[in-house]
Amino acid sequence: xxxxxxxxxxxxxxxxxxxxxxxxxxxxxxxxxxxxxxxxxxxxxxxxxxxxxxxxxxxxxxxxxxxxxxxxxxxxxxxxxxxxxxxxxxxxxxxxxxxxxxxxxxxxxxxxxxxxxxxxxxxxxxxxxxxxxxxxxxxxxxxxxxxxxxxxxxxxxxxxxxxxxx
Numbered sequence: 306x307x308x309x310x311x312x313x314x315x316x317x318x319x320x321x322x323x324x325x326x327x328x329x330x331x332x333x334x335x336x337x338x339x340x341x342x343x344x345x346x347x348x349x350x351x352x353x354x355x356x357x358x359x360x361x362x363x364x365x366x367x368x369x370x371x372x373x374x375x376x377x378x379x380x381x382x383x384x385x386x387x388x389x390x391x392x393x394x395x396x397x398x399x400x401x402x403x404x405x406x407x408x409x410x411x412x413x414x415x416x417x418x419x420x421x422x423x424x425x426x427x428x429x430x431x432x433x434x435x436x437x438x439x440x441x442x443x444x445x446x447x448x449x450x451x452x453x454x455x456x457x458x459x460x461x462x463x464x465x466x467x468x469x470x471x
Contacts (some may be wrong), residue, residue, distance in 0.1 A: 306400065306458050307351075307400060307401065307402040307454045307457070307458060308351055308394075308396050309351065309352040309354060309391065309400065309402070310351070310352070310353050310354070310401070310402045310403065310404075310450070310451065310454065311355075311356055311387060311401060311402070311403035311413065312353065312354070312355050312356075312403075312404055312447060313356065313357055313383075313403075313405040313406060313410055314355060314357040314359070314361075314364050315333075315357065315358075315406075315442075316405075316407060316423065316425070316426070316442040316443075317405060317406050317423060317443075317447060318335060318336075318339060318355070318364075318367070318447055319333045319334055319442065319443045320441065320442055320443030321406070321442055322334070331363060332363070333361070333363050333364070334443055335367055335443070336443055336444060336445050336447070338448040339445060339446075339447035340367075340370070340371055341448070342447060342452065343371045343373065343447065343451070344371050344372060345451075345464055345467050345468070346451055346454075347371075347372050347373075347374070349455075349460060349464060349467065352374055352375065352394060353371075353373045353374060354374070354376070354377065354387070354390055355368055355373055355375070355377065355378075356377045356380050356383045356386055357377070357378050357380065358379070358381065358409050360378040360379040364376070364378060365378070375390055382412075383405075383409065383412065384412040384413045384415075387401070387403075387416070387417075388416075397418075398418060399417075399418035400418055401417040401418055401419075402417060402418065402420070402421065402450065402454050403419070403421070404420075404421040404422065404423070404438075404446065404447060405420075405421075405422060405426070405430060406422050406423055406426040406427065407426070407427050407430060408429060408430070410430060411429070411430065411433060414430065414433055419435055419436070419454065419457075420433065420435050421434055421435065421436045421437075421446075421453075422437055422438065423437075423438050423440060423441050423446035424437065424438055424440055424441050424446070425441040425442055426442070436450075436453065438450060
């Protein structure tokens with residue numbers, strides 16, 4: 306059973322575009338369906354980590370909004386950070402699902418129990434992962450991953466009950 310999901314930001318939670326205003330203010334697009342999937346995963350009693358190579362106040366704000374328990378920004382060696390995290394959570398690599406889209410995610414994706422990339426992930430990552438998703442990064446790929454993991458964990462009733470029970 307997958308107990309922890311690990312999310313990359315640029316190209317997975319967002320579409321990977323870096324947009325700057327004339328005042329050099331950065332903006333990112335996030336998908337609300339990804340957000341609902343993440344918050345539901347957490348409400349089911351599971352863990353979520355964001356491990357990203359860049360640092361951004363926007364990502365910090367989004368992680369806080371969603372209740373993401375573990376946020377690591379400006380990370381060069383994602384596998385090392387993940388190893389330390391799973392040791393602290395007393396879980397194993399095979400109990401982790403992760404999504405990444407580019408070569409800086411390669412070592413991390415190669416270690417986890419379930420690995421995913423968005424439809425627009427780079428070719429070398431597509432060859433590595435268990436599942437290439439049908440959606441692009443920032444356009445529901447994270448939600449698609451979560452839906453698959455909920456089904457694989459045989460937790461669909463629990464997932465639905467969080468929002469449908471009266």
